[in-house]
Amino acid sequence: MTDSVLRVELRQRQPIPLDCGFTCAAGELLALVGPSGSGKTTVLRAIAGLLHPAAGNVQCGAATWLDTSLGIARPPQARRVGLVFQHYALLPHLTVRQNVMLGVSDLPPQAQLQHADEWLTRVHLDGLEQRRPGQLSGGQQQRVALARALARATGGGERADAAPGVLLLDEPFSAVDQVTRRKLRTEVARLRGELKIPIVMVTHDLDEARALADRIVVLHRGQALQTGTPEQVLNRPRNTAVARLVGLNNVFAGTVAVADGAPCLQWGSRRLAITDFFGFAPGDAVSWVIPAEGVLLHRPERPTQGDAENPVVGTISEVLRLGSFTQLTLQIAGETQPLSFQVSSHVVDRNKLRPGGSASVTLLAQHIHLMPAE
């Protein structure tokens, strides 16, 4: 089987706006993330051929699945797409084995049977071949759906003549419980390493995207706002919109400055050390963001050398206990936007942190990221 790259370009205004383009290489897992209604599933459906956008181009390897400029729009049957639906979409009147066999329905019956059983073994469902979907747990049903999609996407196996395919996962773990989700996640991570096909996964779970994806596309109202590695997207958002979409809420306004030849950031009356100009020039107004892990609480009883780095003092406005972690929100003098970060709950107890009290933190220079001003 030849390696195939999936290339997607989609544009339309109605009925669901779309304006995005990305590629996904064979063996790569691309995550489409965004809030509900951001068009993630629509993009997936357009790749599968279940929806034809007004304008666009979808190519898988050498095969053109969609090219509106040439009037090409191949039906789902003509695209080698293994799609795992959010709610599994197994056929209730067929057995587990028959469901997976459908994925390779273009092969002779004997080969169908063989491939179905191979995939069922690979997703650890051997022994359940004769069951019907209604007799399985949610996690097991999702494995059947995964086996069926894999059988379809790989054309039954690594046959030389098999047309290249893609695996599409639509919120694949959202309908199962936490423990099952973790197991399935591990399984997908393992499969990704073994399969040489593009995998596109839709999710609204950033942790999932961070854990599984090689690259992330951030979607908002059908528009691709940023494409990059999880590290880039989640820590170096391109603009404040992306920052907020990926859950970075410590967004502030500032001005780029220079001190002793090194870049720094003027934030109200404070001056913060930063590691890079991020392409801005001194004097530029910028928005800047710091992820929660870049904020370190000072311990008055145990001052360290590091406390000297970008110290900021604020008034605690909220102490929100979330199990072993506690989210602290600081009101900084002269700022309307609060600063939030997390500490271990025992630190809160030991330091007797309470709303109304004051706290001092360090903003780690290497975590401060600059973006165009809002």
Next chain:
Amino acid sequence: MDWGALSLSLQLAAATIVLLLPLAVLLARPLAWREFRGKGLVDALVTLPLLLPPTVLGFYLLTVFGPNSILGQTWSGLTGRSLVFSFDGLLLASLLVNLPFAVQPIQRAFAAIPRETREAAWCCGLSTWQTLWRVELPLAWPGVISALVLTFVHTLGEFGVVLMVGGNLDGATRTLSIAIYDRVQGFDDAGAGQMSALLVVIAFAAVGGLHWLTHRVGVGRRD
């Protein structure tokens, strides 16, 4: 017992089912899944025979089927037979009258199949026809059985439209229901009683059979 009438009724019911069910499946699919202009109108037209008095429906059919109508002339031109007071006309009327009984259960059954289920079949490479045979019909089976039984029983019992369009010709258009009416008119209560009892038995068996079949199919899908 008018065996000729019974045989005619059974033939009519069988022919109606054979012709109407495939048509109902084709009609019910878009009504269940697609949005199109005029869908409300089609829905209303399918339901209309259920609401119209049989005599009114029969009257219009008689007019449309008549030897002076376009349909009547075309039909006799093609087959050499008349549409009124004939088995042909009876069958055509029966198809129209039974439209709601055949379409509605199938439409409801199709509507209950999630869109994702059909999409999954397409994404597995099944064509529209393969999806119909291997996915949609097996899942809509209880609805199809319902449609079959309702149409069958309703055709056996139809009186008003049959009388208007077919009249009461022995061996040609005299169905069981008409025969019963005939016997009562002729003070043959014993004959009418036998035939009525037979219809009761058939109806009861049909409902019982329907219940058994759908229950069995329903259980089969769950386990």
